Amino acid sequence: MSYTLEEIARLAGVSRSTVSRVINHHPSVRPEVRERVWRIIREVGYQPHAAARNLATRRSQIVGVVIPETLPKVFSDPYFPAVLRGISDALIERGYHLMLSLLSPQQEEDFYQRALRGRVVDGIIVLSARITDPLIRRAYQEGLPVVSIGRYPQEPGVTYVDVDNVGGGRMATEHLLRLGRRRVATIAGPQTMAPGIDRLEGYCAALQAWGLSPLPEWIAEGDFTEAGGYMAMHRLLPARPDAVFVASDLMAVGALKALREAGLRVPDDIAIVGYDDVELARFTDPPLTTVRQPIYELGRVAVHLLLRQLEEGTREPQRVILPVELVIRSSCGALREFGAHELSSESFIGS
Amino acid sequence: MSYTLEEIARLAGVSRSTVSRVINHHPSVRPEVRERVWRIIREVGYQPHAAARNLATRRSQIVGVVIPETLPKVFSDPYFPAVLRGISDALIERGYHLMLSLLSPQQEEDFYQRALRGRVVDGIIVLSARITDPLIRRAYQEGLPVVSIGRYPQEPGVTYVDVDNVGGGRMATEHLLRLGRRRVATIAGPQTMAPGIDRLEGYCAALQAWGLSPLPEWIAEGDFTEAGGYMAMHRLLPARPDAVFVASDLMAVGALKALREAGLRVPDDIAIVGYDDVELARFTDPPLTTVRQPIYELGRVAVHLLLRQLEEGTREPQRVILPVELVIRSSCGALREFGAHELSSESFIGS
């Protein structure tokens, strides 16, 4: 049914080793022999057996992508497919396969043992929101190749790539300040997640750069959901803000609802800037000014960082931060004054 | 660094074979020996090498999930993550890994050779909208385990699972008829895709069941995008329909826009029923009555069908159709008359 190297060798009148060399494009094979071998291979449709090759090379050419089960609920529509496409495209270009693992916390241990220690995969990319993801730490400590998508401050040696959440938060907030708003509040994300922490940091930095100090009553923590945004907005109302930077569009939708119920007009009474630029952001009333992130690129860069570890054996941690851009729509009230345009944060790459 | 069976055997004072038996839960090992071996395994953190095992068993315990590159653009937000979750959950339960391949048509050939014929995966699940997907046909003809998510009429032997698109189309259309509408048009999906064809068939069946015949001027074909829906609606307007069954919510959004521009009120002047129940459907004006599909279940069933082939060697084609349900909101005008409720199509399973 299925051919082996040895059989191809016999058919081509050469040895097993020569066929192996041909397949692996090893230079030291006479052109005529190489041609003859390729012909036989094509003729019989020979395909080397992956497991045998993996065993001999101790490489599987498979990269694991780990997504904690809770994530897709939080990161809304474009995020998940876009980052996967970035990863997938980059892996295919480099001849790797993608093993996707959507894991609940209980399944992580088993995955770690079977897939990573059992060498089903050569390395993993973890899409973790949790700042203390145990899988990343463990893989890193055991010397298994791992890249985190999302900052990983817990363990300074871990290689990661992230979007510029601090810069995005700062940019969004400064945009509101520049429009003349002075009572700028924020609905922050959960302070257990790097994006939640970083976007809030950007907010605070912007205020301080304008000589304002971030007051506790202007900061409400949400959980990145619509309901969370709704409730957070209610907690913010007594402080009478004239603008709110909301750390996710989904929360912004909830906030808009709360404002509508409170009889406040957006952007006249209160300006809103969201974050993520989800599909929905174009359809809210009014359409959301928001921060767009290079999600696809995030995936591509993660792959490059991982393969650098795999193929070049780089052990020094790499850190890449990708720039984000402000997408101006109506909810911030800028359109009447400036016309639509986009702003972009600075990109910086460190190691 | 990493242990092998042989080393564990030496440490436990038994043979390689015995350790292998312990690991594979083979019954014929004395309990005390089994205990001793497990202790050593746990102590040193031994994990069998996947490639070696794969080579010996000729199984990889990996299932490939193939998604043609064009698909995620068409199927909107909940579809893609939901079906993957269904697949992933079911695979994990059965001890398999998921290899995800997002492929462009040019990459399909290479994938077929390397992954499938090279036995990187034990079988594949293909999420194909195209009714003539070449990958499915080829895998099937070469006897490699494959399950199609989405009807596959091309090759009668192919095992597939699908949602009840015909039933959904019929249900949506009948709902409009039951509400007293008689000039019921449709914006159909592309007639190259099974869902496009099937939903239109359901529409026609419903009309006929009510003694009406589907007129050409009441049928406009869209491409499942918002823009396509917008243009299709324009083509439909001259026929002065009082209701439209739109074969996807995204197209319905476009249709609503066209109606708004034409000064028609929904549902008063014209009733709309969409399809898919995407996130957005709750936010349109008015909120869309639509058809919800058991997407998650689709993934789970696909896995069961594939593993049945893999583990039981079933060769007869299996066909499963999952029921859908009507979600009633305001765009059909039913709420005033009946109050909200849901209807569900019949489930049927054939072979």
Add this chain to the structure above:
DNA sequence: AATTTATTTGGGAGCGCTCCCAAAAAGTGC
């Protein structure tokens, strides 16, 4: 206790490839 039967264990062979080393063939220079 001796014999038969069932259970448990060990070791060889093999899965299909790569990698290394030595042998063979081809090429160089005088």
Add this chain to the structure above:
DNA sequence: GCACTTTTTGGGAGCGCTCCCAAATAAATT
């Protein structure tokens, strides 16, 4: 044409597991 170098080729060993068969051991039967 001969000695020497370089290129090309073949075969052994090994990657780490499973599977089968036979040997060893334990249990059952008379």
